[in-house]
Every structure is written in C-alpha cells, then in structure tokens.
Amino acid sequence: MSNFDDKLAQHISGISKEKQPERDLWRGIELGITSQQGDASQDDASSSTVTSKQWMAIAASVCLVTVLWFAAPFAFKADESRSDGYALIDAMSMQQQQQVNSLLASYESTTALTEDWQEQLKELDDAADVIKAALKDDPDNSALIKMLHHVYQQQIALIERVHAPKWQQI
Amino acid sequence: MEHTQQRVVHANVVFGNKSENELISKAKKGDKQAFRSLYDEHIGRVYALCYRLTGEKGMAEDASQEVFIQLWKKLANFDGQSQFSTWLHSVTANITISYMRKQKGWVQRIFNLENSGINEMPAEENSTDVDLEALVIRLPERARMVFVLHAIEGYRHEDIASMLNMAVGSSKAQFFRAKQLLKDFMGVDDE
Numbered sequence: 001m002s003n004f005d006d007k008l009a010q011h012i013s014g015i016s017k018e019k020q021p022e023r024d025l026w027r028g029i030e031l032g033i034t035s036q037q038g039d040a041s042q043d044d045a046s047s048s049t050v051t052s053k054q055w056m057a058i059a060a061s062v063c064l065v066t067v068l069w070f071a072a073p074f075a076f077k078a079d080e081s082r083s084d085g086y087a088l089i090d091a092m093s094m095q096q097q098q099q100v101n102s103l104l105a106s107y108e109s110t111t112a113l114t115e116d117w118q119e120q121l122k123e124l125d126d127a128a129d130v131i132k133a134a135l136k137d138d139p140d141n142s143a144l145i146k147m148l149h150h151v152y153q154q155q156i157a158l159i160e161r162v163h164a165p166k167w168q169q170i
Numbered sequence: 171m172e173h174t175q176q177r178v179v180h181a182n183v184v185f186g187n188k189s190e191n192e193l194i195s196k197a198k199k200g201d202k203q204a205f206r207s208l209y210d211e212h213i214g215r216v217y218a219l220c221y222r223l224t225g226e227k228g229m230a231e232d233a234s235q236e237v238f239i240q241l242w243k244k245l246a247n248f249d250g251q252s253q254f255s256t257w258l259h260s261v262t263a264n265i266t267i268s269y270m271r272k273q274k275g276w277v278q279r280i281f282n283l284e285n286s287g288i289n290e291m292p293a294e295e296n297s298t299d300v301d302l303e304a305l306v307i308r309l310p311e312r313a314r315m316v317f318v319l320h321a322i323e324g325y326r327h328e329d330i331a332s333m334l335n336m337a338v339g340s341s342k343a344q345f346f347r348a349k350q351l352l353k354d355f356m357g358v359d360d361e
Contacts, residue, residue, distance in 0.1 A: 004349075004353055004358050005349075007358075008302075008321070008349065008352065011300055011302040012302065012321055012322055014302070015302055015303055015322060016218070016303075017214075017215055017218060018214030018215050018217075018218050019214060019217050019218035019221055020213070020214055020217065021213070021217045021227075021230070021231050021234060022227065022231075023231060025213065025217075025231055025234055025235050025238075026206065026209060028235045029209065029235050029238045029239055029242075030202065030206075032235065032238075032239035032242075033202065033205070033239060033242045036239070036242065036243065142232055143232060143235045143236070143239075
C-alpha cells in the first residue's frame with residue numbers, strides 16, 4: 001500500500017457517517033405516504049376491469065400529466081426569475097379545474113356508476129389543498145409538485161371511470 | 171472495568187435493536203408515528219449517502235424523500251434476517267442510483283458532461299487538514315459513485331458493477347480514476 005493509500009484510508013475513516021439535511025424532509029414524506037394510502041383505498045373501491053374506453057381515458061390523463069410534467073420545469077425556471085414560485089401551481093390548479101368542469105359537463109347526461117364518486121372527488125380535492133398549502137411554503141419542492149400532478153391525474157381518472165357506460169364495465 | 175463497559179455497550183445494542191424492531195413492526199402495520207421515529211433515527215445516514223452519491227444538496231434531499239416514501243412500501247419485505255440499518259443502506263443506494271438515472275436531463279445524455287469542471291479545480295495545499303468529503307463531491311459523477319460505494323461504504327466492485335450497470339473492470343477503472351483525481355486535488359505528487 002502506498003503512502004497516499006494510507007493517507008486516504010485515514011481520511012476515509014475520519015469521514016462522518018451522518019449528515020443532516022438543511023430542510024425538513026418529513027413533511028413531503030408524510031404527504032407521499034398519505035397519497036399512497038389514498039391510492040390504495042381508491043383502487044380497492046373501484047376494482048372493476050379496465051375496458052378500452054377506460055384505457056383511452058387513462059391514456060388521455062397520462063398525456064395531460066406528461067405535458068404538465070415537461071412544461072413544469074421550464075415554467076418553474078421562468079418563475080424563479082420572477083421570484084414567484086407559486087404562480088405555476090395556480091396556473092396548474094386553474095387548468096385542472098377547467099378540465100374537471102368540461103369533463104363533468106360532457107358527462108352531464110350520463111348516470112354515474114357509483115353513488116359516492118363525488119365524495120371521492122372531494123377527498124382528492126382536500127388532498128390537493130393540503131399539498132398546495134405545503135407548496136406555498138416550499139414552491140420548488142419537486143416531490144410535492146409530483147404529488148399534486150398525481151392527485152389531479154387521479155381526479156380525471158375517477159370522473160372518467162365512474163361515467164363509463166355500464167356495458168363497458170363487464 | 172473493561173468487561174463491565176462491554177456488557178453495558180452490549181445491553182444498549184440489544185435494547186436498541188429491540189426497540190427498533192418494535193418500531194419496524196408497528197410501522198409495517200401502518201403506524202406513521204413509529205415510521206417517523208425510524209426516519210428520525212436514520213435520516214442522517216440516508217442523507218449522507220444520498221449527498222455523496224448525487225453530489226448535490228437539493229437532489230440529495232429529494233432522493234432522501236424518495237427513499238423514505240419507497241421504504242414505507244418496501245418495509246414489508248424486511249424479514250429481520252439482517253440488521254435494519256444494513257438493509258436500509260442497500261435500499262438507499264439502489265433507490266438513489268435509480269432516482270439519479272430518472273433525473274438525468276436530456277442535455278446531459280446528449281452531451282457528455284462527465285469531465286466538465288475538473289480542470290478548473292485548484293489543487294489543495296499538501297497538508298493533513300483535508301476535507302475529503304468536499305473533494306469527493308468535486309469528482310465526476312461515475313468516479314464519485316464508485317469511490318463512495320467502494321471506499322466509503324465498503325461495497326465490492328462486483329456489487330457496484332451490478333448496481334451501476336457497468337462491467338467490473340469499469341468499476342475498478344473508475345475507482346482508480348477517482349483516486350488519481352483525489353491525489354491531484356490534494357496536491358500529492360506521484361510516488
């Protein structure tokens with residue numbers, strides 16, 4: 001072993017095994033865990049088979065999220081320069097609300113397959129509000145932004161799923 | 171006296187493991203408070219590894235969050251055959267590597283930025299007072315990851331090759347490269 005290897009080994013043995021992060025990470029983790037639990041319960045509640053129309057609905061939702069996903073980092077870069085990190089979240093929420101409203105309008109004449117879908121939609125709304133409240137303090141937190149995307153995606157999927165014609169559920 | 175001290179240390183380890191096992195068992199049943207205690211206990215080591223692998227604070231914080239979110243799902247897979255900290259360490263390394271792959275931007279994939287910045291780094295004074303961590307962070311990505319996993323975390327090159335999806339020889343070559351660069355950073359002449 002060379003002198004340098006000895007010296008390096010000494011430095012390595014002196015390196016601290018622990019290091020504390022500068023910001024509190026627990027809040028984002030807790031929200032992530034809660035969001036996972038919400039997904040699991042929603043999956044249990046709607047365990048019907050996925051039909052072609054539902055696949056199309058899922059694909060449409062995925063496309064929307066993908067567009068938002070790719071647009072978000074660029075929009076955030078712009079936001080940083082304007083020192084207004086929360087503006088994108090507002091824009092996302094507004095866009096989501098418009099999409100939800102137009103979907104609900106298009107399904108106005110269709111009977112929903114379950115009775116409690118509005119409660120589920122409200123629960124997802126509440127989850128989005130909690131995440132948005134956290135984002136107000138930490139608008140650049142990518143884990144929180146991902147969660148908000150996910151919750152919005154779930155809302156669209158829920159509306160489309162419960163309004164699919166009965167014959168497609170067989 | 172020494173024997174008594176050893177027994178006290180052993181008792182603390184046993185007691186610590188017992189209470190940790192209780193926390194794990196509660197967390198597996200969905201107890202978030204127990205999971206929070208596990209987080210408090212292990213975040214220091216998890217973040218340190220994430221930071222050394224990613225080389226960047228923001229990314230290390232995001233990766234640490236990802237580790238604990240995934241851990242909540244994966245906890246059921248922990249069978250207690252190994253130490254929880256050892257198992258968590260391996261989960262952390264794997265999740266962080268996969269997180270880094272996902273986060274790597276298209277710019278970095280198209281243009282190889284692997285060597286950028288190295289030449290701008292001034293060599294340190296040849297002294298014993300070296301901040302090795304700061305120097306490791308300055309290494310190029312692949313050399314840094316191999317160095318951290320092999321020299322600091324004690325993984326074998328065979329394991330690293332599989333984790334980083336590279337040949338065993340490449341892992342050894344990256345390790346050699348990391349050592350050479352560290353030697354330069356420290357201002358040590360070739361022997």
